[in-house]
Amino acid sequence: MSDRLYIFDTTLRDGEQSPGCSMNLEEKLRVAYSLAALGVDIIEAGFPVASPGDFEAVHRIASEIHGPTIAGLARAHPKDIERAAEAVRPAEKARIHTFIATSPIHMEAKLRMSPDEVLEMAVAAVKQARSLVPEVEFSAEDAGRTEMDFLCRIVEATIAAGARIINIPDTVGYMTPQEFGGRIRELRERVPNADQAIFSVHCHNDLGLSVANSLAAVENGARQVECTINGLGERAGNASLEEIVMILRTRSDRYDIETGVDTTKIVPTSKLVSQITGMPVQANKAIVGANAFAHEAGIHQDGVLKHQKTYEIMTPESVGWTTNRMVLGKHSGRAALKSRYEELGVEVDRDALNAVFERFKILADKKKEVFDEDLMSILEHGEEAESERVKLSSLHVASGTKDTPVAAIELEIEGKVHKATSEGDGPVDAAFKAINSLVEPNGKLLLYAVNAITAGTDAQGEVTVRLQDAGRIVNGQGKDTDIVVASAKALIAALNKLPDMHAREVHAQYSGV
Numbered sequence: 001m002s003d004r005l006y007i008f009d010t011t012l013r014d015g016e017q018s019p020g021c022s023m024n025l026e027e028k029l030r031v032a033y034s035l036a037a038l039g040v041d042i043i044e045a046g047f048p049v050a051s052p053g054d055f056e057a058v059h060r061i062a063s064e065i066h067g068p069t070i071a072g073l074a075r076a077h078p079k080d081i082e083r084a085a086e087a088v089r090p091a092e093k094a095r096i097h098t099f100i101a102t103s104p105i106h107m108e109a110k111l112r113m114s115p116d117e118v119l120e121m122a123v124a125a126v127k128q129a130r131s132l133v134p135e136v137e138f139s140a141e142d143a144g145r146t147e148m149d150f151l152c153r154i155v156e157a158t159i160a161a162g163a164r165i166i167n168i169p170d171t172v173g174y175m176t177p178q179e180f181g182g183r184i185r186e187l188r189e190r191v192p193n194a195d196q197a198i199f200s201v202h203c204h205n206d207l208g209l210s211v212a213n214s215l216a217a218v219e220n221g222a223r224q225v226e227c228t229i230n231g232l233g234e235r236a237g238n239a240s241l242e243e244i245v246m247i248l249r250t251r252s253d254r255y256d257i258e259t260g261v262d263t264t265k266i267v268p269t270s271k272l273v274s275q276i277t278g279m280p281v282q283a284n285k286a287i288v289g290a291n292a293f294a295h296e297a298g299i300h301q302d303g304v305l306k307h308q309k310t311y312e313i314m315t316p317e318s319v320g321w322t323t324n325r326m327v328l329g330k331h332s333g334r335a336a337l338k339s340r341y342e343e344l345g346v347e348v349d350r351d352a353l354n355a356v357f358e359r360f361k362i363l364a365d366k367k368k369e370v371f372d373e374d375l376m377s378i379l380e381h382g383e384e385a386e387s388e389r390v391k392l393s394s395l396h397v398a399s400g401t402k403d404t405p406v407a408a409i410e411l412e413i414e415g416k417v418h419k420a421t422s423e424g425d426g427p428v429d430a431a432f433k434a435i436n437s438l439v440e441p442n443g444k445l446l447l448y449a450v451n452a453i454t455a456g457t458d459a460q461g462e463v464t465v466r467l468q469d470a471g472r473i474v475n476g477q478g479k480d481t482d483i484v485v486a487s488a489k490a491l492i493a494a495l496n497k498l499p500d501m502h503a504r505e506v507h508a509q510y511s512g513v
């Protein structure tokens, strides 16, 4: 019988720590539903002590998501552990993940503690966590650069204190596969009570080795891998879930190890995370990049047409690329829509279905073909609308080869209509200037990216805008069949995330277009 590898997804915790990737409560919930449908074993839902918002997100996910274990992160401090326990309490299966740094540089320069003090805190944290929840994971932060003797001591002590999952993070992505695999083997051989715990790894990608290091650990007995969708995470990111899962599946001749992941949900989940975080997936990214299954060279195309396996080691369908197909049209009813959402792993209750059905009909009228990505996009747009302080009422843009582009906009700001007209270097620039003349602060535009969600000239365009204001970075997405409207929606979505954003006192000019 094949072995089982537990997939611990930390998109909502380490992934969310990527610069510019913070998510609001509704967005985190949507990602959590999609991770549960994907079949991950553990969802690390956040770091409850970090902020009330983080606590609330972990608590809601623990209350609503069925199937996976829900983990909350906690430093080895009593307060952190109490908050994490409170946050994960409603979960069917709850876990506290507590950690402390163990490498000489972290202990001396960051914690200013001796190894004995660190060991004592780790043991106390695990004991406290075990008194509050049935399952405790302990991480030795920066284990990759920790002295092996001390790592063995702290692992043994925390297992004795009740940790049943021991996580060995390569926090700074410093290890090479042979070294890291060797560390896992040595730990399992040298720690006397090693058989009482599952060994886990958490690899960062600073040298591009996170997946290779994770696999080397699996080859040496690790049975939990911590990873993220699209490889999101601090700095260069974490090991990418889709790559690990597909390596194990595609090379089952070498790894007789199974995961619980439904691989056909990988691409929809990747797209959802990319849309929500505003972090585009590079086209040549393995598995989920737009080019991952595209064959350009004539020789390759010829080969694939003759026999798919000539140049494809896995099928696009096996990772969910077929979801980009027409599923519904304007004659489809509510039941078909609900059932398609269920297939995509999204629960839609009656009220939400009524609202989303209205948007579906409007879109189906505008577009000949409605794809899964369109369905996810109209779902998202609707949920965001509830909490918007600024809403787009109307936008009219005139532009052409001989005219200066001009945009006339009407916004509803906290219930009141405000209007402005602006010229710009292009229609998008004119629309942005008109919006910015009505609200403040505007933030500094760090990123403006356009992406077609589906194929064809009637495709919905997806625009991502990233703004920076007073040290805070926010993302906004907008989707529409009109790219200028999508851009305006994206800017407004980002502005809505700036806490101090309000209507400008000085009235902007309005003359229509």
Ligand code: KIV
Pocket (backbone or CB within 6 Å): 014, 099, 139, 141, 142, 167, 169, 170, 171, 172, 202, 204
């Ligand atoms: O990279 C790291 O060490 C972490 C720990 C909290 C597991 O993210």
Ligand code: ZN
Pocket (backbone or CB within 6 Å): 014, 169, 171, 202, 204, 234
């Ligand atoms: Zn990490």
